[in-house]
Amino acid sequence: MANAYLQVIAHYFAKPGNGDTIVKHLTELAATTRTEPKNLSYDFFRSPHDPDHFVILEQYSAADGLAVHRETEHFQRLGLGTIIPLLDRREVTSHMVPGDTA
Numbered sequence: 761m762a763n764a765y766l767q768v769i770a771h772y773f774a775k776p777g778n779g780d781t782i783v784k785h786l787t788e789l790a791a792t793t794r795t796e797p798k799n800l801s802y803d804f805f806r807s808p809h810d811p812d813h814f815v816i817l818e819q820y821s822a823a824d825g826l827a828v829h830r831e832t833e834h835f836q837r838l839g840l841g842t843i844i845p846l847l848d849r850r851e852v853t854s855h856m857v858p859g860d861t862a
Contacts, residue, residue, distance in 0.1 A: 764859040765800055766820040770852040774812035778846040782814060785843050792834040793818070798825035826854055 774782050786804045793802040800819035807813040820826060829835055844850065 762860045763821070765857050766823055766825050766854055767857050768816070768818035768820070768826055768852065768854045770814075770816040770818070770850060772814040772816065772843070772850050773848045774814070774846055775848050776812060779806065779811040779814075782812075782843060782846060785838050786814065786816070789834060789838040789843070792832075792838075793829060796825075796829060796832065798822050798828055823856060 772782065783806065790802045790804060793799055798820045800821055802816070802818045804814055804816040807815075818826070818829070820829070830839075
C-alpha cells in the first residue's frame with residue numbers, strides 16, 4: 761500500500777545562454793536534496809528544443825516537504841543564491857498524490 765506524497769513540478773526558464781550554468785548547479789542541488797529526510801526523489805530535465813528550459817520533478821513524503829526543503833542551507837545557497845538569479849522566470853506547482861485506499 762503506497763502512502764500519499766507531495767509531487768512538485770517546476771519549470772525554470774533561464775536567461776538566454778545560462779542553461780549550462782544552470783545544469784551545473786541543478787546537478788549539485790539534486791544530489792544534496794536527495795539526502796533530505798522527506799525527499800523521495802528529485803530529477804531535472806533539459807528541453808531538447810530550448811536549452812534554457814528545465815523541468816524539475818520532486819517528491820516529498822509529507823505535505824510540508826517542499827517548505828522544509830526551501831529552508832535548507834543547500835537550497836538557500838544554490839537555489840535562491842545561485843540558480844534563481846539566472847532565471848527569466850519560474851513556475852512551481854505542487855499537488856498531494858493520494859495513497860492507495862485499497
